[in-house]
Amino acid sequence: MPVFLLKRLLNAAGVMLAVAFLAFLIFRFVGDPVELMLNEQASQAQRDELRERLGLNKGFVMQFATFVGNAARGDFGISYRNQQEVFTLIAERFPATFELVLVATFLSLAVGIPLGVYTAIRRDSFPAKLLQFVSVLGVSLPSFALGILFILLFSVTLRWLPAFGRGEVVQLGWWSTGFLTSSGRLALILPGITLSLFQITLVMRLVRAEMLETLRADFIRFARARGLPARAVHFRHALRNCLMPVITVTGLQIGNLIAFALVTETVFQWPGMGMLFVQAVTFVDIPVMAAYLIVVSFIFVTLNTLVDLLYAFVDPRLRDDAIAGAANAR
Amino acid sequence: MKTRWLLAAAAALALTGVADAKTLKWGASREIASLDPYSFGETFTLSVLNHVYEGLVRYTGDLKIEPALAESWETVSPTVWRFKLRKGVKFHNGDPFTADDVIASLTRVTDDDSPLKGNLPAYKGAKKIDDYTVDIEVNGPYPLLLNDLTNIYILDKKWMEANNALKPTDSGKGVKGYATDNANGTGPFAIESRRADSKTVFVANKDWWDKPKHNIDRIEFTPITSASTRVAAMLSGEIDFTNVAPLQDLPRLSASSDIKVLQTNELRSVFFAFNLKNALYESDVKDKNPFKDIRVREALYRAIDIDAVQKRAMRGLSRNTGALVAPAIPGYEPSQDERLPFDLDGAKKLLAAAGYPNGFSFQMNCQSDSLVNEEEFCQAVASMWSRAGLKPNLSMGPRSQQTPKRVKGDFDVISFGWANEPMIDAYSLLVQVVRSKSGSGGVFNWGEWGDAKIDALVDKAGVELDNKKRIPMMAEALAIAKKEHLFIPLHQQPMAWAMRNTIASTVQASDNKPRLWLTVMK
Numbered sequence: 001m002p003v004f005l006l007k008r009l010l011n012a013a014g015v016m017l018a019v020a021f022l023a024f025l026i027f028r029f030v031g032d033p034v035e036l037m038l039n040e041q042a043s044q045a046q047r048d049e050l051r052e053r054l055g056l057n058k059g060f061v062m063q064f065a066t067f068v069g070n071a072a073r074g075d076f077g078i079s080y081r082n083q084q085e086v087f088t089l090i091a092e093r094f095p096a097t098f099e100l101v102l103v104a105t106f107l108s109l110a111v112g113i114p115l116g117v118y119t120a121i122r123r124d125s126f127p128a129k130l131l132q133f134v135s136v137l138g139v140s141l142p143s144f145a146l147g148i149l150f151i152l153l154f155s156v157t158l159r160w161l162p163a164f165g166r167g168e169v170v171q172l173g174w175w176s177t178g179f180l181t182s183s184g185r186l187a188l189i190l191p192g193i194t195l196s197l198f199q200i201t202l203v204m205r206l207v208r209a210e211m212l213e214t215l216r217a218d219f220i221r222f223a224r225a226r227g228l229p230a231r232a233v234h235f236r237h238a239l240r241n242c243l244m245p246v247i248t249v250t251g252l253q254i255g256n257l258i259a260f261a262l263v264t265e266t267v268f269q270w271p272g273m274g275m276l277f278v279q280a281v282t283f284v285d286i287p288v289m290a291a292y293l294i295v296v297s298f299i300f301v302t303l304n305t306l307v308d309l310l311y312a313f314v315d316p317r318l319r320d321d322a323i324a325g326a327a328n329a330r
Numbered sequence: 331m332k333t334r335w336l337l338a339a340a341a342a343l344a345l346t347g348v349a350d351a352k353t354l355k356w357g358a359s360r361e362i363a364s365l366d367p368y369s370f371g372e373t374f375t376l377s378v379l380n381h382v383y384e385g386l387v388r389y390t391g392d393l394k395i396e397p398a399l400a401e402s403w404e405t406v407s408p409t410v411w412r413f414k415l416r417k418g419v420k421f422h423n424g425d426p427f428t429a430d431d432v433i434a435s436l437t438r439v440t441d442d443d444s445p446l447k448g449n450l451p452a453y454k455g456a457k458k459i460d461d462y463t464v465d466i467e468v469n470g471p472y473p474l475l476l477n478d479l480t481n482i483y484i485l486d487k488k489w490m491e492a493n494n495a496l497k498p499t500d501s502g503k504g505v506k507g508y509a510t511d512n513a514n515g516t517g518p519f520a521i522e523s524r525r526a527d528s529k530t531v532f533v534a535n536k537d538w539w540d541k542p543k544h545n546i547d548r549i550e551f552t553p554i555t556s557a558s559t560r561v562a563a564m565l566s567g568e569i570d571f572t573n574v575a576p577l578q579d580l581p582r583l584s585a586s587s588d589i590k591v592l593q594t595n596e597l598r599s600v601f602f603a604f605n606l607k608n609a610l611y612e613s614d615v616k617d618k619n620p621f622k623d624i625r626v627r628e629a630l631y632r633a634i635d636i637d638a639v640q641k642r643a644m645r646g647l648s649r650n651t652g653a654l655v656a657p658a659i660p661g662y663e664p665s666q667d668e669r670l671p672f673d674l675d676g677a678k679k680l681l682a683a684a685g686y687p688n689g690f691s692f693q694m695n696c697q698s699d700s701l702v703n704e705e706e707f708c709q710a711v712a713s714m715w716s717r718a719g720l721k722p723n724l725s726m727g728p729r730s731q732q733t734p735k736r737v738k739g740d741f742d743v744i745s746f747g748w749a750n751e752p753m754i755d756a757y758s759l760l761v762q763v764v765r766s767k768s769g770s771g772g773v774f775n776w777g778e779w780g781d782a783k784i785d786a787l788v789d790k791a792g793v794e795l796d797n798k799k800r801i802p803m804m805a806e807a808l809a810i811a812k813k814e815h816l817f818i819p820l821h822q823q824p825m826a827w828a829m830r831n832t833i834a835s836t837v838q839a840s841d842n843k844p845r846l847w848l849t850v851m852k
Contacts, residue, residue: 035733035734035737042371042448042773043448043451043770043773044767044770044773045770046447046448047773049442050445053443081363081370082363082364082369082370082510082526083364083369083507083510084364084507084510089526092526093527148558148559148562151558151559151562152562155562155563155566155568156562156565156566159566159567162568163559163562163563163566163568164357164552164554164559164560164562164563164568165528165529165552165554166528169525169528176525266555266556267556267558267559268559269552269553269554269555269556269559271525271526271527271528275527275555276527278555279360279361279527279555281730282360282699282730284730
């Protein structure tokens with residue numbers, strides 16, 4: 001087990017280093033922040049001075065080494081644009097993104113699981129077929145289009161829900177939450193649905209497939225034969241056996257949601273990490289862009305590693321493979 | 331009976347002023363960089379912070395310079411200006427405003443690490459004469475000190491000392507910015523709270539030295555970067571005002587009975603500039619640069635059907651121009667605003683006479699996210715040049731990608747916009763763009779389009795204190811650039827604001843800066 005653990009951790013560290021390098025490499029070609037940071041009046045001497053101050057005239061290897069060394073300590077430098085610490089900037093925006101992702105995850109489970117069960121049990125009924133069809137639409141409709149449609153319908157025409165922003169937020173230590181005010185909760189609805197729609201269809205299709213599989217199993221037939229009510233068979237016996245893969249996928253999808261929140265956040269002016277990234281792109285704020293990529297990759301890598309470790313914990317065969325050096329063959 | 335009682339109650343509440351607090355919700359197209367006015371030399375950030383901080387002088391609604399924190403000024407010698415400060419002014423925290431604050435602010439803004447140092451290029455030093463008199467010394471005779479000072483906001487010395495903010499925020503030395511998130515100015519509004527990218531709240535400063543022309547109690551500033559979301563917020567009544575109404579949505583906004591669209595033209599003039607180096611960057615003509623021939627430049631000029639550009643690419647909203655600066659900019663001459671007529675045959679003849687009867691290819695560098703409808707007008711002009719027999723290669727990309735190429739001179743023709751801000755004077759364009767690259771001049775002279783006669787005039791205008799002599803010098807320099815067709819002027823780009831009927835009136839100047847202290851709500 002310790003060997004396996006070490007191996008997974010080294011793997012994760014390797015991936016992070018590669019991401020850091022890619023992030024850094026890409027941004028070498030993004031452009032020159034100096035031209036965007038100074039105004040029309042600045043002279044050549046000031047331009048050169050700023051370039052020097054930002055360390056842009058140092059060699060590539062030097063810049064990368066400094067970057068990785070600092071990033072490992074959680075120091076992503078200072079934003080070119082507003083000269084605040086990048087880490088603080090990201091930490092400030094994280095609660096907004098996280099709460100949005102939380103709502104989207106909750107919605108995807110609360111709506112996706114019942115729909116999945118329904119479409120599995122009544123697989124031949126018209127509503128179930130319609131749901132299957134609509135779910136294809138849900139997967140293929142881009143979330144920005146959906147967001148704008150929602151805004152047009154619920155904000156402009158009906159005026160029920162706010163079109164942008166987080167509403168009033170309450171500060172709990174360094175965490176800002178929108179859950180505690182009514183305007184904050186209202187503001188979560190539209191972006192939450194927009195972000196969750198893809199997940200809802202994913203969960204629904206996953207639950208449906210698993211349910212269909214399980215309903216064919218012997219123990220279900222025995223349960224039916226014993227004369228248990230359909231309700232008990234479906235929910236207590238069948239569904240419970242389907243939930244493990246759903247939970248795994250949901251866990252892995254949280255990383256995706258954080259990354260893809262970027263689009264939803266732009267449409268709804270949601271002050272989260274995605275917005276921060278988009279703003280950083282406009283201003284060629286390289287430290288912020290690099291830090292964002294690394295933070296999001298870090299969340300991905302951590303979730304994946306945790307899932308791997310949990311699996312290994314549950315299933316000893318994986319561990320034995322790892323010790324035999326065949327972990328990659330599975 | 332009941333209704334009457336309700337009305338009376340409402341009137342009573344209104345009189346107390348509590349229930350009648352007027353809040354203006356402002357949806358901007360982007361966030362300001364910081365609350366520190368010296369942290370980022372960007373016009374929009376400075377214009378928002380102008381509600382909180384003030385300079386010694388300020389622009390009126392029609393862009394004339396008027397006294398603000400200074401009551402009057404005089405030149406003691408060609409290089410020393412004496413400012414008499416206004417008495418009885420208080421900062422938002424109650425500290426009185428004196429000469430010490432001016433000196434500390436000027437020292438801070440001209441610090442070597444200050445990103446705004448370039449906004450006060452001629453500054454040499456400042457001296458306190460008494461509590462309400464300050465002498466500012468400049469490097470040499472410099473006519474534009476007042477223009478520059480409109481954007482140098484005054485901070486409270488005591489407050490800066492107490493919060494370790496005497497120096498501008500600086501990454502190199504690790505100076506953390508208290509002023510980044512906190513503000514203490516003398517302006518018409520004070521910051522109540524700020525959450526970056528989400529909401530910044532301003533409240534009216536009841537002790538403002540000036541007699542308020544506005545009746546606003548609170549401003550809620552929210553950046554909404556997505557244009558369609560901003561329009562939706564406007565239509566749904568979640569914001570009262572936006573200073574960037576997307577052009578394609580103007581008909582939709584004006585169709586709503588609750589919304590008024592204010593549309594005019596910016597100070598920013600848009601033109602095409604040539605690469606006048608010895609060889610072209612990307613062309614089938616290898617041995618020489620066709621653009622060095624004035625006939626070729628004129629041919630390109632004549633081949634542009636500006637009315638079609640205006641109608642189709644700019645949705646009828648731009649102002650066609652023959653001059654390189656907008657009418658509101660000192661140095662503008664109405665006679666220079668005359669354009670060469672659109673003349674396709676003439677253009678073909680000129681090309682043939684210059685030795686290119688079959689045209690030649692060249693690269694056009696345009697940006698997708700910089701000027702108003704830049705992609706559209708670049709495409710329109712490229713097709714017009716093709717019709718004249720030329721082979722323009724349009725290279726389109728975001729600003730962050732195109733700028734490094736432009737700076738290096740890796741282009742043949744570029745689209746270019748210049749607003750002459752913050753100084754609002756043609757000298758800005760002349761010294762930064764038109765003048766040959768040398769010393770402090772020609773920073774944006776990316777295509778080596780300088781001219782010795784123009785350089786001489788620009789240098790003379792730069793030290794002439796008498797506007798009656800200085801402005802004709804600038805006009806003459808601009809006339810030479812026009813005669814030589816160093817640039818092809820296109821238009822002043824359109825700008826549009828939108829406001830709900832909760833706002834009774836506002837002042838929209840062509841510098842595109844909202845001045846909410848001149849705005850009245852219903």
